Amino acid sequence: MGKVIVVTSGKGGVGKTTSSAALGAALAQNGDKVVVVDFDVGLRNLDLVMGAERRVVYDLVNVIQGEAKLTQALIRDKRLESLYLLPASQTRDKDNLTAEGVEKVIGALKTHFDWVICDSPAGIERGATLAMRHADVAIVVTNPEVSSVRDSDRIIGLLDSKTLKAENGERIEKHLLLTRYDPARAERGDMLKVDDVLEILSIPLLGIIPESMDVLRASNIGSPVTLADERSAPALAYFDAVRRLRGENLPVTIPGEKRGFFGKIFGRKAA
């Protein structure tokens, strides 16, 4: 039985889709069978970020409504043969997602894949609550910025009340993924530090993804950042996050912290 992960945040634009694609690809790069499911019905983007936008035939809503089989809707990644995408519908709205339909799809995916990654839409409505409903693990994507932290707090509340696990009296595993982190600005005191966010949200840290041009470059070419440039700082951070997700006890380092004198001057990573 595969593990179901929801990538969520409340706030839009913090990096849910980027992170879903990057984590999904990183897991598949290790040989695991992974499917990334786009729950953003009406505003799908995961297909674009993963470079599969021209190959979408059927989508999640088609499968739920019985208009297509799950196997017809799944798109296999061209670069990684164990990575699949289940796109959202672009034309229908989120009312087409039914609780029973989603349960069936997730149930079927769990038996075929090692990891089912649900890319949640922003907000706290139907799409977001259905994306988190069947999750075993939640990854809360947060930017070191007040509105993002506030929305993450709200989402953590929903994870603890609206998920199946919570309703059955179990605890849902929650992890914080801090994205777009700029160590220099945090050091200057103009950005919330890692410890500030951790203290406020009090969930364990899965990883810190540095603010980086590489993320935009990867989405420009339609490739998860872990595939586009495996040695880039954000890719390395996602690979580490995946190792922690697998249960490895790997200390979290703040990206750019080990910058040497020359690194500082030239603004490049020392390692």
Add this chain to the structure above:
Amino acid sequence: MNLRRFFFRSQSAPAARERLQVLLAHERLSANGSDLVTKLRDEILRVIANHVQLDSEKVNVRMERGAQVSTLAVDIEIPLDAGKKAA
């Protein structure tokens, strides 16, 4: 940016941290419906409405949520004949 501002500008992250801590302390309480200040506000208005026909334009409620202490101010204009109308 001039040099003075560059060197003497105060840090903004501590303010962000403090504002979030106060806000979230209150929001977490109101999420499970146990925010006392909100409860008081609603109950006070309900009690007054039992006796006086409230004109929403004439009711002014202010709340200030602090880290240690919150304040609630309910300011209502009660016309001389209001009691008769409600009765």
